[in-house]
Amino acid sequence: xxxxxxxxxxxxxxxxxxxxxxxxxxxxxxxxxxxxxxxxxxxxxxxxxxxxxxxxxxxxxxxxxxxxxxxxxxxxxxxxxxxxxxxxxxxxxxxxxxxxxxxxxxxxxxxxxxxxxxxxxxxxxxxxxxxxxxxxxxxxxxxxxxxxxxxxxxxxxxxxxxxxxxxxxxxxxxxxxxxxxxxxxxxxxxxxxxxxxxxxxxxxxxxxxxxxxxxxxxxxxxxxxxxxxxxxxxxxxxxxxxxxxxxxxxxxxxxxxxxxxxxxxxxxxxxxxxxxxxxxxxxxxxxxxxxxxxxxxxx
Numbered sequence: 021x022x023x024x025x026x027x028x029x030x031x032x033x034x035x036x037x038x039x040x041x042x043x044x045x046x047x048x049x050x051x052x053x054x055x056x057x058x059x060x061x062x063x064x065x066x067x068x069x070x071x072x073x074x075x076x077x078x079x080x081x082x083x084x085x086x087x088x089x090x091x092x093x094x095x096x097x098x099x100x101x102x103x104x105x106x107x108x109x110x111x112x113x114x115x116x117x118x119x120x121x122x123x124x125x126x127x128x129x130x131x132x133x134x135x136x137x138x139x140x141x142x143x144x145x146x147x148x149x150x151x152x153x154x155x156x157x158x159x160x161x162x163x164x165x166x167x168x169x170x171x172x173x174x175x176x177x178x179x180x181x182x183x184x185x186x187x188x189x190x191x192x193x194x195x196x197x198x199x200x201x202x203x204x205x206x207x208x209x210x211x212x213x214x215x216x217x218x219x220x221x222x223x224x225x226x227x228x229x230x231x232x233x234x235x236x237x238x239x240x241x242x243x244x245x246x247x248x249x250x251x252x253x254x255x256x257x258x259x260x261x262x263x264x265x266x267x268x269x270x271x272x273x274x275x276x277x278x279x280x281x282x283x284x285x286x287x288x289x290x291x292x293x294x295x296x297x298x299x300x301x302x303x304x305x306x307x308x309x310x311x312x313x314x315x316x317x318x319x
Contacts (some may be wrong), residue, residue, distance in 0.1 A: 071116025166196020167304035
């Protein structure tokens with residue numbers, strides 16, 4: 021295993037060396053749910069003795085598995101540990117606890133990972149019988165990925181597929197998802213067109229969250245569409261690039277969330293971004309709205 025070293029240089033007299041074997045999870049909920057899910061190996065837990073919840077969680081992890089190690093370090097050391105591990109932003113709310121855990125990988129659908137032969141996909145085991153699945157295409161912002169996973173799990177969706185360019189399933193995504201990542205089945209695929217065509221043959225409904233587009237056979241407002249009684253997969257693309265035309269063409273229907281903002285002509289405009297000050301919502305917000313509507317309107 022590759023080991024990395026982290027130092028706290030806020031005070032030269034208190035520098036410590038910390039060896040990390042895997043990924044770092046931080047925050048009460050991600051660490052707690054990782055322990056509960058038992059999908060990761062917990063190598064070691066670093067905690068601040070002044071955080072009561074962190075101490076209780078660390079002791080609980082050791083009580084469940086004697087192989088888990090604990091190390092008490094200062095809040096400044098925890099700050100530096102998370103800052104150096106996750107350079108996306110300078111400050112991370114670790115809540116007094118950081119766990120060194122095994123890395124999480126998505127389950128490959130249409131390719132193999134020889135180094136992880138246990139990661140295998142089987143339609144009958146993994147997707148058959150599911151009512152609703154989310155497919156995220158080219159979502160690269162870890163904050164958006166985490167927020168989308170959190171909303172999905174909150175509304176009862178436990179299976180998510182990643183396609184196109186994607187982020188590693190990092191501790192930052194777990195934190196942003198409030199630990200939802202730890203409780204979900206995450207898959208990855210390289211050829212979404214073939215996959216979606218296969219689902220269509222299995223009587224799945226394919227929806228794409230998109231504004232009207234020539235590649236779509238049909239586009240409707242979200243409130244005009246429901247999941248019905250068919251299993252449904254919702255495809256959502258990135259804010260910048262969106263969903264590629266060849267993937268959109270697989271969709272039965274495109275759906276969009278109309279704006280209800282007060283626009284320049286002092287009238288409510290439902291679908292005319294050119295007349296409004298804001299032409300869209302964040303992709304994670306749109307995901308939550310769409311999933312809630314579609315799941316709650318199932319037959």
